[in-house]
Structure formats: structure tokens, C-alpha cells
Amino acid sequence: MTRQRAIVIGSGIGGIACAIRLQSLGFDTQIVEQLADVGGRAYVRRVDGFVFDMGPTVLTVPHFIEELFSLERDAAMLNEPDFPPSVLAEGSRVVSGASGGPNTQRYVDIVPILPFYRIYFDDGSFFDYDADPVNVRAQIARLAPEDLDGYERFHEAARAIFERGFLELGYTYFGSLGSMVGVLPDLLKLGAIQPLFSLISKYFKSDKMRQVFSFEPLLIGGNPLKVPAIYAMIHFVEKTWGVHFAVGGTGALVKAMVRKFEELGGSVRLNAKVDRIEVEKRGRKRVATGVTLANGETLAADLVVSNADYATTYLKLVDKAHRRINRDALVKFRKQSMSLMVIYFGYRMQDGDPDLRHHNIILGPRYEELLTDIFERKILADDFSQYLHIPTITDPSLAPAGHHAAYTLIPVPNNQSDIDWDAVGEGFADTVLTFLDERGYIPGLRERIVHRSFVTPDYFEEVLGSHLGNGFGVEPRMTQTAFFRPHNRSEDIANLYLVGQGTQPGGGTPSVMMSAKMTVREIARDFAIDPRIVGGVPAGIADDRPLAMERAEV
Known part of the structure; x- marks a missing residue:
């Protein structure tokens, strides 16, 4: 047959x-x-x-x-x-x-990659995010001791959401409204329907800890201010099985x-x-x-x-x-997700380079307002946050000897905005790379770069066929x-x-x-x-x- x-x-x-x-x-x-x-x-x-x-x-x-x-x-x-x-x-x-x-x-x-992410705050302090409970509690104690008790309560809430939302319902196909109505009472009881940032704010007083435990949906196109709290399960997904390369x-x-x-x-x-x-x-x-x-x-x-x-x-x-x-x-x-500007660059190593990690989250001076600019107002703000990825820390084969291959990813509005990326792309890339240089993340970067290129929301729309250039x-x-x-x-x-x-x-x-x-x-x-x-x-x-x-x- x-x-x-x-x-x-x-x-x-x-x-x-x-x-x-x-x-x-x-x-x-x-x-x-x-x-x-x-x-x-x-x-x-x-x-x-x-x-x-x-x-x-x-x-x-x-x-x-x-x-x-x-x-x-x-x-x-x-x-x-x-x-x-x-x-x-x-x-x-x-x-x-x-x-x-x-x-x-x-x-x-x-x-495996450890830590999962190093999260830098605008004041230069950082949080190494991983699955080690001793390490996590020690860093909370260092940066926001007032949130230690809140973390314990958040940990249990996230565990319950993970067990119900991921382990039990993760593969559920909601092909009918009835299939969803049946699970709503459980999700309401777990607090998984409210916005994630609202849930996080109930447990953490510190702005830094609220950012640490809410940023992850950005990696899948979600606005922490709007995404449902069921996405708190990401914390436990990573905690249970880790982050890998x-x-x-x-x-x-x-x-x-x-x-x-x-x-x-x-x-x-x-x-x-x-x-x-x-x-x-x-x-x-x-x-x-x-x-x-x-x-x-x-x-x-x-x-x-x-x-x-x-x-x-x-x-x-x-x-x-x-x-x-x-x-x-x-x-x-x-509603389509936000888009991205991604800058790819290769640069020469030098002695005394800062101790960056494989995955680095570099947060700007604003968090909630910047998210609103990106997702709702759809404007390109003067400040930005970014995800700096340096895989050659783990795998040197991705670059010529003595060099790093890196990219830095900046969330930006999708093409529902009126941003002319042909006009602003080069200048914005310069601004981001200058920031990494002058703020000391990669000092002397501009003199050490041997390759630079970037993509904007236009790449997502015109090459990948994403509606409105969504990421x-x-x-x-x-x-x-x-x-x-x-x-x-x-x-x-x-x-x-x-x-x-x-x-x-x-x-x-x-x-x-x-x-x-x-x-x-x-x-x-x-x-x-x-x-x-x-x-x-x-x-x-x-x-x-x-x-x-x-x-x-x-």
C-alpha cells in the first residue's frame, strides 16, 4: 500500500x-x-x-x-x-x-550552562540566576534581604503553577472552549490568570527582585506586565531541567x-x-x-x-x-509580539576582560515604562535593555582563535510602529555597542570589533515572513x-x-x-x-x- x-x-x-x-x-x-x-x-x-x-x-x-x-x-x-x-x-x-x-x-x-543568566542592573550590581537554592537565597540576601520570605512563598506558588500548568496541562490541546472552561477554576485558584508582574509584586518588594523573577517571558515574546501568571512556570521549568547549549x-x-x-x-x-x-x-x-x-x-x-x-x-x-x-x-x-534588533559582532579578546557569562541580561534604568513603550506605545525609547549572548565562552570553535562571537538582542516595537529602520538602524546599533564599551561590559569594544552586522524588524517581516515583523x-x-x-x-x-x-x-x-x-x-x-x-x-x-x-x- x-x-x-x-x-x-x-x-x-x-x-x-x-x-x-x-x-x-x-x-x-x-x-x-x-x-x-x-x-x-x-x-x-x-x-x-x-x-x-x-x-x-x-x-x-x-x-x-x-x-x-x-x-x-x-x-x-x-x-x-x-x-x-x-x-x-x-x-x-x-x-x-x-x-x-x-x-x-x-x-x-x-x-549545561551555569549560571543560567547573569542579570545586570543599571547600577552595576548583578544577580547570577540558576537552580541552586543556596545560591539564589544568598544573592537575594545580598541585594534585597527584605525579600527572602517573599521568595519562599513565590517558590511554592510557582511550583504549584508548574505542576498543574506544565506537567499536567502542558500537552493539552484546547480545541474547544469547553476544554478550557474545565481547567479555569484550578488556574484561578492558583492565581495563574492575573498578570505575571502583578503576581510577582505580591511576593517581592524590591524592584530588582521583581525584574529578576519576571523577565523570562520576554525571551518568548511576552510582556511581563500582560502575560498571564501561568508563565511563572518558566522559573520551575528551568529550575527542574536547567538551561543548556x-x-x-x-x-x-x-x-x-x-x-x-x-x-x-x-x-x-x-x-x-x-x-x-x-x-x-x-x-x-x-x-x-x-x-x-x-x-x-x-x-x-x-x-x-x-x-x-x-x-x-x-x-x-x-x-x-x-x-x-x-x-x-x-x-x-x-496582537503580535514585539520585535527585535539583533546585533552580531566578532571581537578580539584581551587580558583583563570583564567576567561576563554565556547568557547576560543587561537591564536599563526603566523596566515597566520601557515595556510599555515597546509593547503598547510602540516607540523606540532612548534607553533599552538587552540580552548579550557570548557562546564562545562555552564553545571557542564558533570564532577564530583569540576572538569571541557574540550577539546582543534588544526588544523593540514591531512594524506596527512608524519606525524607519533604514534610517535609524545604523545609529541605534552604534548606540548599543558604545554602551557596552563605555559602561565597561566590553571595554574598548569599538576598537576590537572585526565583524559587525545586524537585523531589524524588517528582516523578520521581509525575510522570515513574520506579520508586522513580529519576533x-x-x-x-x-x-x-x-x-x-x-x-x-x-x-x-x-x-x-x-x-x-x-x-x-x-x-x-x-x-x-x-x-x-x-x-x-x-x-x-x-x-x-x-x-x-x-x-x-x-x-x-x-x-x-x-x-x-x-x-x-x-
Whole structure:
């Protein structure tokens, strides 16, 4: 019997993870990628001997990665426990100095990073953020002793949110309003619906501690002032499994995932920009039947998964005549996350360099007001905060001998603003690098730089195809969480699915891997596939039409 075909649009981490799972589920799967190499937002820039990860650099929950590398052809493992006892056991995070399980280590080396982040405040003091309870309490005692008791209470609140919101509900697909209503009482009881910053402020008096324990949603496109407090679980996700780094950079992980996918029999096609998703009308139903590329070639498929930006998928790839739910008005109404300016630079080392860390968060003089400028007012303020990433502290191979490869990432408004990045980009980059030099983070930086380049929100919009140049898809806020977030199964078109940061559960490397599993579980249900024993051919499909077709009506 002929194996059915699946096409995945886009080779971001979520798209590749989904493709691996589809291939293991019994589909012949092809990834079509518009760029010249794989990765999507996790693209890699190589220049003058430097290797720059252009996107995500923080890896958590390594057992999600191990699960992908453990998949076999026609053995989907969708019914295996999402959080087996082995990954919850004390000491499961680090094994012999490595973070990856035995199957991961066949493809890529993943190592733990300590501290997770060094967080610098505008007065020059800093907080080394990690999972060591003794260290955390000692630093709170040093910077804000009045908050020690508050930390203990916050710790227990975050633990409860983590256990319910992540361990129990993390893989829940909220495909109906009823599925969300059933869990609301628990979330209300835990205080997980209120804004995160409001929750944090109940436990901490110090502005510094409020910033330390609320900044993490910025790494997935969330405004700490607006994101629901369920995101306090990030603290416990990191505390439980740590923060990790793929030797060779995140791009090495992407390449390893592609290798796994191809070993399973999947294929990747580069420089293959999708012009539209083909939809066939069958009576009152709309069914995705493949894609047409920008060169005019049509690729037929039994199902299509889009790892492209959610808004771009519907606004540019699906004709509006086929969209009853995801109409232009709804898609454009959804609030997009902020964007980013990312400056990539290589510089010469010198004796006496300050003791920076792999991950550095450098906070500006304002916090709440700056967040409001970025997310709500959409203005480019004179001050800024930044995430300074120096992976060569861990992996010197990413730069020529005697040099560091670094990037610094500055949250900025998306292109709903009227900022002309062609006019202000160079000057803003100069300002940021001058700040790092003159404030002593990297003294003499301007004289030591041997490579400098940057991207702005225009890169996200024009190259990556992100609506309004968003950096992280749909912004995570209460009205765009769970059921209210874009759905992984299209409500309009049978056999069309979405995966990645714009869908459930949300942004961030672990979440897009979770998204892939959630999406493929929906596909398995729609195609009536037993995920335990596939045998190479989807079973139980009448007349070659998946069950989803019976539910998608326009």
C-alpha cells in the first residue's frame, strides 16, 4: 500500500520536529523551505570565521530533544508519557556533564550552562540566576534581604503553577472552549490568570527582585506586565531541567534534527518558497491538497502543516474564500509580539576582560515604562535593555582563535510602529555597542570589533515572513492563551495544520517541540492512526479521506 504524503512548510525547530514525528507516524514527509538553508528563525550566519546563531539560543527540557532522537520509522511513540518518572527524578537534568540522553548524544552534544543568566542592573550590581537554592537565597540576601520570605512563598506558588500548568496541562490541546472552561477554576485558584508582574509584586518588594523573577517571558515574546501568571512556570521549568547549549550552536541542533529526519526517510527541499496552499472544494468542505511554489510547481499531499507565521499562513497562503473562521479581520485583530534588533559582532579578546557569562541580561534604568513603550506605545525609547549572548565562552570553535562571537538582542516595537529602520538602524546599533564599551561590559569594544552586522524588524517581516515583523508570533497574553491562541488544526480547512510559536502552547524552543507533538496527535486522531503500531500505512481511512474532512465545512 502507498504511504500517504505530508508537506511541512518551513524548517524552523517546530517544523522539523513535526516532520520527524510525521515520518515516524507513517507519512512520506517533505519539508519545503524558502531560505537557502534550514532553521527558520534558528538560521545560522557564517562570516569571516565566525558562527552566529541568528535566533534561539536557550535550550531547556532536554528530554523533549531526546524523545525526538529516539523515534523510529513507523513507531510514533505518541502514547508514551510526556513526562516519564525518569525525567522528574532528582538529578535527571545532568548526566556525566552532558544534558542529552543516549540517543541525543549520537547526533549532537548538549551541555549545561551555569549560571543560567547573569542579570545586570543599571547600577552595576548583578544577580547570577540558576537552580541552586543556596545560591539564589544568598544573592537575594545580598541585594534585597527584605525579600527572602517573599521568595519562599513565590517558590511554592510557582511550583504549584508548574505542576498543574506544565506537567499536567502542558500537552493539552484546547480545541474547544469547553476544554478550557474545565481547567479555569484550578488556574484561578492558583492565581495563574492575573498578570505575571502583578503576581510577582505580591511576593517581592524590591524592584530588582521583581525584574529578576519576571523577565523570562520576554525571551518568548511576552510582556511581563500582560502575560498571564501561568508563565511563572518558566522559573520551575528551568529550575527542574536547567538551561543548556548545543555545542556548535543551536544551528548544530537543527542540523542534527534534519539528519534524524532524513534517516527516517524524510526529505528537505531548500529555496522552495510556497506561493499558496492548494485547497479543493468537495461539496461544502474545503480540503488542503498540497502547495504551489513560487516557481509555479505544485506539490500534491494528503495533508499540509504550516510552520510559517500564523498570520502569514492565512493572509498570504490561503485564499480568503476558504476561510470562515480565520478571516482577515480576526487574523489582523490578534496582537503580535514585539520585535527585535539583533546585533552580531566578532571581537578580539584581551587580558583583563570583564567576567561576563554565556547568557547576560543587561537591564536599563526603566523596566515597566520601557515595556510599555515597546509593547503598547510602540516607540523606540532612548534607553533599552538587552540580552548579550557570548557562546564562545562555552564553545571557542564558533570564532577564530583569540576572538569571541557574540550577539546582543534588544526588544523593540514591531512594524506596527512608524519606525524607519533604514534610517535609524545604523545609529541605534552604534548606540548599543558604545554602551557596552563605555559602561565597561566590553571595554574598548569599538576598537576590537572585526565583524559587525545586524537585523531589524524588517528582516523578520521581509525575510522570515513574520506579520508586522513580529519576533515571536502572536503575543502571549490571557486573551491569546490556550483556546484563544491560534489552533494547531485549522478550523476552516480539513487536512491543514499549524505548528510552532504562533500556535498552542506558545513560543520558545521547548514549547514549539510540544506544539509539534500536539499537532501530530491531532493528525493521528483525524487520520484514525493507532500511534502505537503504525506499520507504515495509516489505517482506518475510508475512501482515502481523513476524518478531519468530515468536520471542516465552509
